[in-house]
Amino acid sequence: MSEKRSLSALPSNGKAISISAVAEQAGVSIATVSRVINASKPVSADTRERVEAAVAALGYRANAFARSLTRGESRLLLVLVPDFANPFYSETVKGVASVVRRHGYNIVLAGAPDAQAPDQGAPDALYSRLVDGVISxxxxxxxxxxxxxxxxxxxxxxxxxxxxxxxxxxxxxxxxAALDAVQYLINRGHRRIALLGADESYLWARQRHAGYEAALKRAGIPLDAHLVRIARGTDYGLGMEAAGALLALESPPSAVFAVSDTLAIGAIKAFRRAGRRVPNDIAVVGFDNIPLAQVFEPALTTIAQPMFELGAAAASLLLERLAGGHPRSLTLQHALVVRESA
Amino acid sequence: MSEKRSLSALPSNGKAISISAVAEQAGVSIATVSRVINASKPVSADTRERVEAAVAALGYRANAFARSLTRGESRLLLVLVPDFANPFYSETVKGVASVVRRHGYNIVLAGAPDAQAPDQGAPDALYSRLVDGVISxxxxxxxxxxxxxxxxxxxxxxxxxxxxxxxxxxxxxxxxAALDAVQYLINRGHRRIALLGADESYLWARQRHAGYEAALKRAGIPLDAHLVRIARGTDYGLGMEAAGALLALESPPSAVFAVSDTLAIGAIKAFRRAGRRVPNDIAVVGFDNIPLAQVFEPALTTIAQPMFELGAAAASLLLERLAGGHPRSLTLQHALVVRESA
DNA sequence: CTGAAAGCGCTTACAG
DNA sequence: CTGAAAGCGCTTACAG
Known part of the structure; x- marks a missing residue:
């Protein structure tokens, strides 16, 4: 039993070793091998030992394709994420990964098809029934x-x-959540409050926009279209751009509600470049509470989303369905976190 | 041809449709169906049309497992990433994804096994020969x-x-790169330069540490162990901690070289909390040039790594190997980007 | 407890 | 150009 041999799952011929090789080595049928590696049926102690020894000696691992083909499941879950660069998504994916892994599933990550690159089409993994489920x-x-x-x-x-x-x-x-954020600004005495929105093909962007309007209406503050800037995405740069436009207004806002922390940070950057102090000259509330929110200066006043828990909850919901449960939805709690920016 | 039918890849019985269903519908053998969907062999125009019509009508997609099992490849690549939260990794993964997708591959993402959670073991996908290759x-x-x-x-x-x-x-x-960063600090007149390092189970952390020492030595500046703080990771919080320790020193540094931008940002935060001005009281150089580096205030002086290109290059190298090419390595260029923090 | 055999859904020589 | 059949590596009734 050379070191080399025990370090490799491959026999000398270079082909991956299969269940039949194990069966042969152990002197049993492949059915028996299958039973011991899956613990799916009783096997005599003696036989089991022989099989286990063969598995160990050969370094055998069941072929994932054959297994998935017969079992009809892959234990692979697709996660569709629009933008790896926004920490909101990475935190959420962490939550997904944490629960999914505990249940023996792996994640296939795919960038979502996106208006910017329409040629991508939908991920092939989806069509080819590679994955057992998807979290989008x-x-x-x-x-x-x-x-x-x-x-x-x-x-x-x-x-x-x-x-x-x-x-x-x-x-x-x-x-x-958006209503809470804007209400906070109103409570602090602001009346000219701008919205820094994001791509409204997203429901969350539309709903946050609606929450902004609802808060204003409730307070009897007339809507002003000039105070609404919708960015194409959530990059820092887009936040800077939009903030610049707000500053160029005849009567600029005294506060802005940004629908994402990254946008808020970009906006603050632009304000400071223009010599404005935040929150003294202009207050900024963000959304998400990404890790950076408390490190950035000024630290962000923002709506905290339970990012990790959101991912974990989505994963649990999917796992439930996979186990035959009924489709279910979960609404988690948000919270306003007051720091320095507003 | 009901709307419902054309919207689903499933026949009324709920089972996914297979190649034999297509063959039956088109009145040909499954071999012929295989040939037209793969364009692997000439097929008469007439037959091809019938098959294509059947494929379209049924919404057929080849089963990924069966295909991988017979072909011996999955077109799935594993990407091992230690920490989703560090933008360096997300940018790099973007680069990987971009070239890999263009070649018809999908990515399986796995958090790397990690000292913090040793029970995870290595990703199962690896063992089960699920993936054709890995980028780590x-x-x-x-x-x-x-x-x-x-x-x-x-x-x-x-x-x-x-x-x-x-x-x-x-x-x-x-x-x-580390040497360049520290040399820059030396050129600016600094002599008490601290190192804010990261988990040295990483070669990059050890090499950046070595570069730091080399620069000091070359300048005839004696090493001072008190000026070296190794963080367990690259979270903002760890940067703050380490920076706090540096400040507590009898004679604190006038500059710090952080081996990651996130660490640098955490350090700056801690310095400012303690009432220090950056770079006036203490200069900070980072590493990576994550998108945030130019948005953070003060904007980071840092070593720019071509993150996207690094990922893309790794992907290309892997694709080359998969195509039968010889293993090859690539060293990409870094650059010192001078901004405000030093 | 154990094995021979069918079957999962494909691809690919092998004949014709 | 086309089809019947073998084979990829498993799991799982069906017998015994």
């Missing part, structure tokens, strides 16, 4: 063209979903 | 226990690798 953080607007002939795979939406569609999802109440 | 950003130290009986899958390391091992990798020259 993507805009269904972007997914729409692809959804037509989507195979019937269990699906749960996370944070972003389709309203009144019965689509199972884990999310906060985006509208209420 | 993880520490091989952490992977070590798992690497023993790793199947013989093509492997390329990205940024983090094993020195003098012949392991194919895409990386910058970490040592030289």
């Amino acid at each position: 953080l993507a805009s269904f607007h972007d997914l729409q063209p692809a959804m037509g002939d989507m195979p019937d795979v269990p699906w749960v939406a996370c944070s972003e979903f389709v309203e009144d569609s019965g689509m199972p999802h884990a999310s906060i109440d985006h509208g209420q | 950003l993880a520490s091989f130290h952490d992977l070590q226990p798992a690497m023993g009986d790793m199947p013989d899958v093509p492997w390329v390391a990205c940024s983090e690798f094993v020195e003098d091992s012949g392991m194919p990798h895409a990386s910058i020259d970490h040592g030289q």
Whole structure:
């Protein structure tokens, strides 16, 4: 038993070793090997030992394709994420990964098809029934063209979903959260409050926008279209741009509600470049509470989303469905975190 | 042809449709269906049309497992990433995704096994020969226990690798980059320069540490162990902690070289909390040039790594190997970007 | 408890 | 150009 041999799952011929090799080595049938490695049926202690020894000696691992083909499941879950660069998504994916892993599943990550790169089409993994289920953080607007002939795979939406569609999802109440944020600004005496929105193909962007308007209306503050800037995405740079436009207004806002922390940070950057102090000259409230929010200066006043828990909840919901449970949705709690920026 | 039917890849019985259903519908053998969907052999125009019509009508997609089982490849690549939260990794993964997708591959993302959670073991996907290859950003130290009986899958390391091992990798020259950073500080007149290091199970952390020492030595500045703080990771919080310790020194540094931007940002936060001005009281140089580096205030002076290109290069290297090419490594260029923090 | 055999859904020589 | 059949590596009734 050379060191080399025990270090490799491959026999000298270079071919991966299969169940029949194990069976041969142990002097049993492949059915028996299957039974011991899966503990699916009783096997005599003696036989089991022989098989286990052979498995160990050969370094055998069941072939994932053959197994999935016969079992009809892959234990692979697709996670659709629109933008790796926004920490909101990475934190959420962490939550997904944490629960999914505990149940023996792996994650296939795919950037969501995106208006910017429409040629991508929907991820092939989806069509080819590679995955047992999907968790999507993507805009269904972007997914729409692809959804037509989507195979019937269990699906749960996370944070972003389709309203009144019965689509199972884990999310906060985006509208209420936005309302809370803007109400806070109103309570602090602001009346000229701008909205720094994001791509409204996202429901969360539309709902936060609606929450902004609802807060203003409730306070009897007339809406002013000039105070609404919708960015194409959530990059810092887009936040800077939009903030610049706000500053150029005849009568600029005294506060801005940004629908994402990254946008808020970009805006603050632009304000400071223009010589404005935050929050003294202009207050900024963000959304998400990414890790950076408390490190950035000024530290962000923001709506905290339970990012990790959102991902974990979506994963649990999907796992439930996979186990035969009924589709279910979960609304998690948000919270306003007051720090320095407003 | 009901709307419902055309929207689903499933026939009314709920079972996914297979190649034999298509063959039946088109009145040909499954071999012929296979030939037209793969364009693997000439098929008469007439037959092809019938098959294509059947495929379209049924919404047929080849089963990924059966295909992988017979073809012996999955077109799935594993990407091992240590920490989703560090933007360096997300940017790099973007680069990987961009080239990989163009070649018809999908990515399976796995958090690398990690000292913090040793129970995870190595990703199962690896063992079960699910993936055709792997791109690792993880520490091989952490992977070590798992690497023993790793199947013989093509492997390329990205940024983090094993020195003098012949392991194919895409990386910058970490040592030289660190030397450049520290030399810059020396040129600006600093002599008490601290190192804010990271988990030294990473080669990049060790090499940047070595570059720091080399620069000091070359300038005839004696090393001072008190000025070296090694953080367990790269979270903002760890940077703050380490910086706090530096401040508590009898004679604190006038400059610090942090081996990651996130650490640098955490350090700056701590310095400012303690009432220090950056760079006036203490200069800080970071490493990576994450998107935030130019937005943070003060904007970070840092070593720019071509993150996207690093990922793309690693992907290309892996694709080359998969296509039968020889293992190859690539060293990409770094650059010192001078902004405000030093 | 154990084995021979069918079957999962493909691809690919082998004949014709 | 086309089809019947073998084979990829498993799991799981069906017998014994």
